[in-house]
Amino acid sequence: MxxxxxxxxxxxxxxxxxxxxxxxxxxxxxxxxxxxxxxxxxxxxxxxxxxxxxxxxxxxxxxxxxxxxxxxxxxxxxxxxxxxxxxxxxxxxxxxxxxxxxxxxxxxxxxxxxxxxxxxxxxxxxxxxxxxxxxxxxxxxxxxxxxxxxxxxxxxxxxxxxxxxxxxxxxxxxxxxxxxxxxxxxxxxxxxxxxxxxxxxxxxxxxxxxxxxxxxxxxxxxxxxxxxxxQVADFIGVMNFLPATVTSVGDTVTAHVDGLGAVSLSGDQFAKDVQTGTAHVGIRPETMSILQESDTGGANVTAAVVEDRAYYGDMTYYDVRLDGGDHIITISMKNLVDRAVLERGEKTRVAWNARALVLFND
Amino acid sequence: MCILGFQKGTRLHLSLARNSRKIWVSGLGKRSVFKINNRDQLRGMALVSPTLIYAILLLAVPLAVIFLFSFWTQDYLTLDRSFTLKNYREAFSDPLYRTLLFRSLWVAGGVTVVTVVLAFPIAYFVSFHVTPKRKSLWLFLITIPFWTSYLIRVFLWKVILGYNGVLNSGLIGLGLVDEPLTFILYNANAVVITLAHAFAPFAILPIFVSLEKIDRSLIEAAQDLGESKYQTFRRVTLPLAVPGIVASCLIVFIPTIGDYVTPRLVGGPNGLMIANMIQVQFLKLNNAPLGATLAVLAMVSVTVIALVFIFLNRKYLRSRS
Structure with missing residues (x-):
C-alpha cells in the first residue's frame, strides 16, 4: 500500500x-x-x-x-x-x-x-x-x-x-x-x-x-x-511552556515542573537523549481545565488565579497564574451551558493530566 | 510633419493603452471645457490647461489651417480663398503624388517590420535574461543613440553606407566584394536602414514593458504543463506581448511615414517620400494649398491604417479572451 x-x-x-x-x-x-x-x-x-x-x-x-x-x-x-x-x-x-x-x-x-x-x-x-x-x-x-x-x-x-x-x-x-x-x-x-x-x-x-x-x-x-x-511545538497551535528540572532518567522520567510539582513521564513524552538538569515542559491549553466549585477534579489539581480572559463565543481563553509558580499559562475552555465565565482576579483550581505533558531538552 | 506625426502617435498609443477614447476626445472637444460644475473638475482643468492650450494652439490650430489651405488656391504669392476641390483633383490624378504616397507607406511599413523584428529580441533579452539590477542600465544604454542629434545620425549613416563608405571599404578590404555595393545608398533601402536604427529605442521600450508585465509563473506553468521553451514562447510569451508589439508598430509607423530628413539625405531621387514633396510644394513651388492637400491625404492614410491596425488588434485580443 x-x-x-x-x-x-x-x-x-x-x-x-x-x-x-x-x-x-x-x-x-x-x-x-x-x-x-x-x-x-x-x-x-x-x-x-x-x-x-x-x-x-x-x-x-x-x-x-x-x-x-x-x-x-x-x-x-x-x-x-x-x-x-x-x-x-x-x-x-x-x-x-x-x-x-x-x-x-x-x-x-x-x-x-x-x-x-x-x-x-x-x-x-x-x-x-x-x-x-x-x-x-x-x-x-x-x-x-x-x-x-x-x-x-x-x-x-x-x-x-x-x-x-x-x-x-x-x-x-x-x-x-x-x-x-x-x-x-x-x-x-x-x-x-x-x-x-x-x-x-x-x-x-x-x-x-x-x-x-x-x-x-x-x-x-x-x-x-x-x-x-x-520550535515545532510553538509553531503548531498554542503550547504553554513551563521550566522544569529533570531529576531522574530511565524508562520513565521524573521531573519537577514549576507550578505543577513532581511529574512522571512515560516513553513518548520525552526525547531519547534526555538528561537530568534543566528542561522545559509543554502543555496544550485544551488539555487543562478550569474547575468549578462543585468539580472534584482528578489526581492533579493546582490552585490558580485568573489574570486575564478572552471570550470567543464558543470558547474562553484564560490566562492563569498557577500557585507556587511565576508563570502565566493559557487554558481554553468550551463555554458549556452551565459553566460560568470567570472574571479577572477570581481564584480557581486547574486540573491537568500528566499524559498531556511533553518534555523538551533545553 | 515629423513632429506632428509623432505627437499623433503618442496620443493614439495612450488611447490604446488606457482603452478609452476620452483622452483622445477631450484634447479637441470643446464641450468638456464648458462643463465645469465642481471644484474637482475645476482643479483638474487647471492641471491640464497648459497642455490643453499648448495642444490647441500648436496642434489643433495648425491642423485646421492646413485643412483650410487644402481647399484654397495660390498663384505665386496671392492666395485665393474661394472654396475648391481642385487640389484634391490634382493630387488624385497626378501619378507622381500617388507614387510618393505609396512609397511612403511602403517604406514606413518596411521600417516598421525591420525595426520591430530587430527590437523584439533585444527587449526579450533585457526582460528575461538581464538580472533585475542591471535592467535600468541596459535601458539607459539603449537610449544612447539619442545622445546625438537625429541629423548627425543620418549623416553618419551616409558615411557608413556611401560608395567609399565604411561598409563598402570594409567589405572590399576583406575581399568579400570586388566593387562597392550600390544598393545601400541613395534609395529606399538606405531610408529603411537609417530609420530602423533611429526608431529602434521607440520600438524596444513598449515591447520591453509588455514583456515585463508577463507574470513569470505563467512561463513556468506552461513548462509545467509539458511545453518546451519554444512552445511556451509561441503559446504564452508572444501572445501576451502583442499589445507591446502593436504599440511599437504604431510608434514606428506613424512618424516614419511623414519623415522628411532621412529620405532627403540618404534616399536619392528614388527614395524621396511624400513629406519631401510637401516641402517642395510649400517652399519651392509656392503652392501651399497643394502641399496642404498632400499633408491632409498623408494624415488620412496614416489614420486609416492606424485605425485598421488597432481594430485588428482589438479583434485579436477579444477572440483571445
Missing amino acids: TKPLIQLKNVTKNYGDVQALRGIDLTINEGEFFSLLGPSGCGKTTLLRTIAGFEDVSGGTVMISDKDMANVPANKRPTNMVFQSYAIFPHLSVAENVGFGLRKSQMSKVEKNAAVDQALSMVGLDGYGSRAAHALSGGQRQRVALARALILKPKVLLLDEPLSALDKKLREQMQAELRNLQRQVGITFILVTHDQEEALIMSDRIAVMFDGEIAQLADPQTLYRRPNSR
Missing part, C-alpha cells in the same frame, strides 16, 4: 552564500496527502520547486518512481503544479486554460473537449469553459488551476500555498474539497503551506521545516500531541 513515489536523498540548494535546503532526506508515498509546513523562508517552496524541476539541486538526488530526475526538465516530469498566483493564462478562455497541456496528447478534438468538460465538472465549474480567464473570482481561478493540472493525470500534484489568497470561509471550503478531490483521484498531493491548521486538517503526513531542514516528520496527531522540539 505505501509504495514510495518520491525519494529525496541529501538534497541541498544554495543561492550564493545562502543555504536554502540543507540536506533533505524525505520519502513521499503513492496516494499520500503530504504537507510541507514552515514559516516563510524555511525552504518549503524551494523544496517543492526542486521536485517540480524549476530549481536545480546543488547536491543530492531527487527520484520520482525510482527514476533520477537530475537531467529531466520540468516539462518532462510526471508532476503538475498549482501555483500560488494560480498562473491562469489571461489570454485564454477557461476551457483553453484547462486544455493547455493536452496539445501533444493523442486524443481527438472531441475527446479533448470531453476531457476538459470532465475536468471542469470535477472541480465544480460545469459550463464555465467559454468564460474569459480574467472574469473569474479567486476561488474559481483556483479551481481552473486544479483542473488544468489534474487533466494531465500527473503522478504528483504540487500545490504551492494554493489557499493563501482566499478569504477564510472559501479557504475552509476549499480545504475540504481538496481533501475529497485527493481521495477521489488517488494522486499524491504535496502541499506547501505556512498555515499549521490547514496542514493538520488536510494531510496524511506533515514535514515541519525550519531553516532549510526538516525539524519533524509525522502524522498530524503525533505532530500536535508529541512535537519533538520547542
